[in-house]
Amino acid sequence: MGGYGDVQLLRDDGLRLDGRKLDEMRPVTIEAGVLPAADGSAMVTHGLNVAVAAVYGPMEAHPRKIQRQDRAVIDVRYNMAPFSTSDRIRPGYNRRSREISKVTAEALESVVLVERYPRSKIRVEIEILAAEAGTRCAGITAAAVALADAGIPMRDLIVGVASGKVEDTVVLDLDKAEDNYGQADLPVGILPNTGEIAFLQMDGDLSPDEYNLAMEYNFKAAAEIHEIMVDALKRRYEGGEN
């Protein structure tokens, strides 16, 4: 949300700079089971974003102080590769990756049936190989598919999507320019089958009407992404019972 007012983000014909309509999502592809060493894995490309998620466990939680006697803990590590953006990112944890790891873990905890695995840990590694705005949403979507691929019991597949505001107009799925120079960003984690929201963040300001429209866009996109997620999982095991 750079807020530079002089950057034109909508064309005169009402379309966005990359030619998308206001409620049009960037192309999304998902592949499940991309990492043979992991218990479950997935790769999501969302526009120019590339996110890979790997799930390990459930395993015994170490150190023991992090164990919960009545449930599993979900340990998420979100990381952007140094080469994921045009400016090299310094490798390792930073404030932003810590925050995203935390909110992602909390979102996943609300869908995973953690009470099935007391005292254990489920490790989720999210690596962003290429970034173009919306990496936390791509990461959450990848993590959900990887968890399902690992056979972790869940209430639903959580879908990460975002809408925002540019030039006083609500748009779906911000790209890099819109994210940098737009007025608001509203990433959410949606449970498509129940319509519940597992996580929601808002950067910038939206009026109640704008918020409602942004959420409408988000739910529409979530339904589309959910179908791609289901298709990816089915494709991995197509050709009979495995």
Added chain:
Amino acid sequence: MGWSVAQNGEKEMSNGQNGAELRLVTPGMAIGPVAGKRIGSGAIAQNDTIIATRLGWTKEFNNTVSVDPINSAYMPRSGDLIVAVVAEVRNNLWFMNINGPFQGLLPMSLAPWKVEFGAARQHMGIGDVVLARVQEVDECHNVVLTMKGVGLRRLNQGTIVNVPINHIDRLRGEGNATVQRLRDAADSRIIIGENGRVWIDGDAEGTAWAREAVALTQASGHKTTFEAELSALEQNAPKKGDA
């Protein structure tokens, strides 16, 4: 605000009423209405609808709807015969890697030898493989193993092959028929641990063939062509008595 996507759930509902039909479901997908049905593993009830919680195949048996997961971690149950690996040794017990989320504990009192306090290392060290049975699992997932019982012992030779948990039944076959065929053809000893570890002990050729057969059973055990594929593989089995 009442937003709900639920497209997949609604679409799949009608299919769910077909009963025994086997179909692939993903977490959150509606299997069918709860009405009159019991809910088995891999599924939960939500608003009068049975929802899958795992990626797997739906199954209806004895009016119970369940999901057979495609992948799952080994969850130990009392009485399971398992192949365990020593992970840690203490003065009076061993911690065993049982290929599950939790380590199993083998106290010296349940070892097959008379073990003096402090002498556990003399009997088994880290990395040793044993055939053990799950004695007890409590609600906190503390797993106690025993090696007291017929056939339970340290495995000093042979090789271990890991198999996904959901393929164990397929490998075993009806009344152990499949595994017996593999034993005969490979002229090897084969023991299937419930924890997804298969112990194979034979000569190099037999072991290699058994590995191949285990892989085939995993890949095609559910297909109608399996019998023909296994018979074809048996033609290449090492001949008994060849050394």
